[in-house]
Amino acid sequence: MELAATVLENIVLAGDSAHISDKLFGQLVTCACQGIVFEENRNVVGDNPAFKDVDKAILKAVYGGLVSLIVEAAKHDSNEQNISTILEECKFTSDRINEFNKIFLSQKPHLQLLLGKISSSFPHIVDVDWRLDYYIKNNNLEKIDSAVYLVNLKTEIPDEKELQDVQFSCTLEQLQDLVGKLKDATKCMEKIAQV
Amino acid sequence: MEEVDRIIIHSLRSIGCDLEDDVQSLRQFGTEIIIASVVQCLKVIIGDIDLPSTLPPGMSARFRLGASLANNVQDLGYKGGDLGYQTFLYSNETEIRKIFMFLVEKLPKESSQAADEPMGASVLLLRAISTELSHQLSLAWSPPFLKDRGIRIRSKAPGWQREGACCLQHYRSCHISTPHSLGNISTKIPKELSSYYKTHMPFVTNQTQLHRDTAPSIMETNALEIATQQDWENEWNQIGLASRLSQQEFKRRKQERLLKMIKDRLQQDSQRQDRGEGHAASSDLQQILNTIETQSKAGVIKTKGSRFAHTEKLQYAKDEEKTMSQVGLAVPAKDTEEELEKKRQEEIEGLRSELLNLTAQLEKLDIEVKKFSANRQQMEEVISTEAKNSEEKNASYLVKKRTLDLLPEAEANIGKLQSVVDTSAQRLLNLAKQWETHRIPLIEQYRELRQLNSKRESEAQKKLEEIKLFRVKMKETADDARRKDELQKQLVSEYERMTKDVNRSAYTRKILEIVANIKKQKQEIDKILLDTKSVQKEINSLSGKLDRTFTVTDELIFKDAKKDEAVKKAYRFLAALHENFEQLIQTVEDTGVVMREIKDLEEQIEVESNKKVLSNLEKITEDLQQMKKENATLIAKVKGK
Numbered sequence: 053m054e055l056a057a058t059v060l061e062n063i064v065l066a067g068d069s070a071h072i073s074d075k076l077f078g079q080l081v082t083c084a085c086q087g088i089v090f091e092e093n094r095n096v097v098g099d100n101p102a103f104k105d106v107d108k109a110i111l112k113a114v115y116g117g118l119v120s121l122i123v124e125a126a127k128h129d130s131n132e133q134n135i136s137t138i139l140e141e142c143k144f145t146s147d148r149i150n151e152f153n154k155i156f157l158s159q160k161p162h163l164q165l166l167l168g169k170i171s172s173s174f175p176h177i178v179d180v181d182w183r184l185d186y187y188i189k190n191n192n193l194e195k196i197d198s199a200v201y202l203v204n205l206k207t208e209i210p211d212e213k214e215l216q217d218v219q220f221s222c223t224l225e226q227l228q229d230l231v232g233k234l235k236d237a238t239k240c241m242e243k244i245a246q247v
Numbered sequence: 248m249e250e251v252d253r254i255i256i257h258s259l260r261s262i263g264c265d266l267e268d269d270v271q272s273l274r275q276f277g278t279e280i281i282i283a284s285v286v287q288c289l290k291v292i293i294g295d296i297d298l299p300s301t302l303p304p305g306m307s308a309r310f311r312l313g314a315s316l317a318n319n320v321q322d323l324g325y326k327g328g329d330l331g332y333q334t335f336l337y338s339n340e341t342e343i344r345k346i347f348m349f350l351v352e353k354l355p356k357e358s359s360q361a362a363d364e365p366m367g368a369s370v371l372l373l374r375a376i377s378t379e380l381s382h383q384l385s386l387a388w389s390p391p392f393l394k395d396r397g398i399r400i401r402s403k404a405p406g407w408q409r410e411g412a413c414c415l416q417h418y419r420s421c422h423i424s425t426p427h428s429l430g431n432i433s434t435k436i437p438k439e440l441s442s443y444y445k446t447h448m449p450f451v452t453n454q455t456q457l458h459r460d461t462a463p464s465i466m467e468t469n470a471l472e473i474a475t476q477q478d479w480e481n482e483w484n485q486i487g488l489a490s491r492l493s494q495q496e497f498k499r500r501k502q503e504r505l506l507k508m509i510k511d512r513l514q515q516d517s518q519r520q521d522r523g524e525g526h527a528a529s530s531d532l533q534q535i536l537n538t539i540e541t542q543s544k545a546g547v548i549k550t551k552g553s554r555f556a557h558t559e560k561l562q563y564a565k566d567e568e569k570t571m572s573q574v575g576l577a578v579p580a581k582d583t584e585e586e587l588e589k590k591r592q593e594e595i596e597g598l599r600s601e602l603l604n605l606t607a608q609l610e611k612l613d614i615e616v617k618k619f620s621a622n623r624q625q626m627e628e629v630i631s632t633e634a635k636n637s638e639e640k641n642a643s644y645l646v647k648k649r650t651l652d653l654l655p656e657a658e659a660n661i662g663k664l665q666s667v668v669d670t671s672a673q674r675l676l677n678l679a680k681q682w683e684t685h686r687i688p689l690i691e692q693y694r695e696l697r698q699l700n701s702k703r704e705s706e707a708q709k710k711l712e713e714i715k716l717f718r719v720k721m722k723e724t725a726d727d728a729r730r731k732d733e734l735q736k737q738l739v740s741e742y743e744r745m746t747k748d749v750n751r752s753a754y755t756r757k758i759l760e761i762v763a764n765i766k767k768q769k770q771e772i773d774k775i776l777l778d779t780k781s782v783q784k785e786i787n788s789l790s791g792k793l794d795r796t797f798t799v800t801d802e803l804i805f806k807d808a809k810k811d812e813a814v815k816k817a818y819r820f821l822a823a824l825h826e827n828f829e830q831l832i833q834t835v836e837d838t839g840v841v842m843r844e845i846k847d848l849e850e851q852i853e854v855e856s857n858k859k860v861l862s863n864l865e866k867i868t869e870d871l872q873q874m875k876k877e878n879a880t881l882i883a884k885v886k887g888k
Binding site: 054055056057058059061062065084087088091093094095097098107108109110112113115116117119120123124127161164165166167168169170171172173174175176178179207208209210211212213215241242244245246247 | 373374376377378380381384390391397398405406407409411412413414415416417418425426427428429441444445446448449450451452453458459461462463465466468469472473476
């Protein structure tokens with residue numbers, strides 16, 4: 053995990069008891085976690101009367117540093133040890149390190165859920181409707197007699213609430229080909245899982 | 248032997264041989280399994296080898312397969328007796344065990360390889376991915392309406408997993424700023440900036456328009472700063488240090504260089520364009536060039552402001568026009584159109600004549616102004632030449648006045664002047680001497696200083712190089728440390744994986760037991776050896792004693808034998824006794840030898856019976872029969888054709 057120089061500087065400020073008292077530190081970390089996760093809490097530090105006496109510029113800097121640290125640590129799935137080494141380098145006392153770890157590790161699943169949401173994806177198939185039609189004849193040909201499958205895939209698309217339909221028709225051979233491809237894909241996944 | 252068999256079977260299973268679970272020793276191996284296992288081993292050891300892993304049905308094909316297996320094993324360096332197709336096809340336990348021991352030893356060792364070459368982070372990542380995937384694959388499918396916003400609860404590690412794409416969001420980031428260099432007291436923050444920090448700047452989580460973009464923006468900002476820092480460090484290490492400038496100076500120069508480069512490029516392009524197109528474009532470019540120049544000189548963006556002012560002016564002007572026209576419209580138009588036309592014509596003519604008058608006047612005035620300015624210049628020149636003249640004349644007048652003053656007492660004055668000249672010459676000489684005396688040490692000092700300077704410079708150069716070296720070393724050690732950290736992590740994870748394998752500790756325990764056993768046996772062997780040695784010694788001493796006593800008695804009796812007949816008889820008996828005993832000893836020794844031979848033979852019988860000769864022979868005869876049949880059918884086929 054790498055952190056930028058300004059972020060580290062701000063974290064050092066957070067560890068300085070001259071700026072942030074021990075009592076406020078825990079609250080600040082909790083606020084930082086909640087500010088990232090919940091939209092209604094995005095300005096929670098500004099609204100909290102507990103932080104009235106702290107210099108606003110320092111408070112903003114410290115908050116920014118902690119938020120960056122929390123996001124990066126959640127991104128890298130850092131454990132207690134990794135965080136402790138970073139905070140020790142930032143001259144944190146062991147009490148504060150423990151407090152940070154306690155709050156952060158309890159919030160880590162939520163943070164990772166949030167970060168896991170940030171992604172792009174192909175449409176994700178969740179369901180399928182199908183129909184088998186029998187094509188008897190048309191105006192040009194008296195006798196055709198072939199089977200036609202109408203397939204309607206239900207897919208989930210990023211940033212869309214509703215399921216989207218993907219419709220196509222195919223002959224038996226094409227459908228078999230599709231099924232073969234799907235089997236190949238499944239095998240591929242299993243192979244990767246076996247390593 | 249059981250232990251060895253278990254190890255062999257375990258390693259055969261680990262390389263992917265298909266062995267039944269209840270196979271415990273090599274005795275249970277049939278020809279089929281032996282062939283398959285050997286082929287698998289060879290495939291793992293040699294890599295690309297073209298052998299069928301199942302026993303072919305035809306006898307001749309079997310024979311060929313066995314022969315090629317034997318060849319391959321011998322190519323690997325097997326030295327345990329003669330090896331042929333019969334070893335594999337008509338196996339006996341001991342030989343097969345030997346071959347498998349050899350092959351298992353030859354197997355490439357995975358664990359040692361893993362310890363030698365460090366696995367990259369990518370390998371670890373791949374492993375993590377595969378374990379996660381196998382977790383996910385082991386779960387049954389569940390419909391999307393059972394998941395809360397695409398999240399499925401599970402029992403394993405993180406407690407949840409994301410499925411589907413319905414709640415994903417794209418990675419969008421925007422600029423985020425935090426107050427910086429607050430902790431550093433040495434850098435002063437401007438008042439405006441600090442007041443902005445205090446009152447107006449929003450908190451980081453409140454800066455993006457949409458809250459969900461906060462996390463990407465924070466990550467982006469962090470990554471951007473790290474990347475910039477790294478880039479700068481690289482450049483500073485490579486070019487910056489060698490230039491021996493301070494960082495600010497280096498940055499300033501770089502900026503200048505870049506601006507100049509841009510200017511040159513644009514100039515070149517504009518020249519190229521000039522040939523092709525009109526002047527409009529080039530004049531535009533010229534303007535840009537000028538703006539660049541002013542920027543680089545003053546560092547203040549004036550042009551932007553001026554342009555802004557310009558547009559502003561234009562806008563206002565338009566507005567005024569509009570209001571004017573609106574006012575004009577407001578005046579009621581009562582006159583008829585013809586009158587209006589006339590009025591307008593008159594007005595235009597009047598204005599035109601006025602304009603003409605005015606322009607003529609202007610031209611006249613212009614000409615006059617030009618004339619006057621030309622006159623003024625001429626007059627100024629005249630004044631300056633006159634002033635010079637007067638100065639020269641003043642100087643000459645002064646000199647002449649002096650000489651005239653001196654004229655009345657010419658002789659004395661000349662003498663005085665001479666003395667003045669002499670003294671001044673003397674003084675000059677003195678000064679020159681003094682100068683000389685001052686000059687020499689000064690020059691020396693100068694030289695010394697110059698030398699010192701050059702030395703210092705070379706030292707600085709050296710120090711610079713040292714610094715560079717140190718930087719490289721620093722980087723190397725940092726890299727090393729990082730690599731080792733990673734390696735340690737890997738090894739720890741590897742170790743955690745390994746501990747699941749209980750066999751290992753069991754093996755080591757067994758090995759230790761075996762070693763202890765061997766030690767005990769060795770001690771016993773040593774004891775027995777000592778015993779035999781002592782027995783041998785005793786035998787030797789006894790036989791020596793016997794020899795000596797015999798010779799002594801022999802002599803004694805021999806001496807008396809000449810005198811007495813009875814003694815003679817006794818002597819003969821003695822000789823016979825001696826001979827008989829010798830024979831007895833010989834027989835005892837012979838029985839010992841025979842006993843040993845018997846034991847050897849028994850062992851040999853056991854070995855031979857182990858070799859399953861009978862069953863193998865039966866097999867061979869059967870195979871021979873089959874081969875004959877095959878040959879017969881082949882011949883029949885050939886004949887039939």
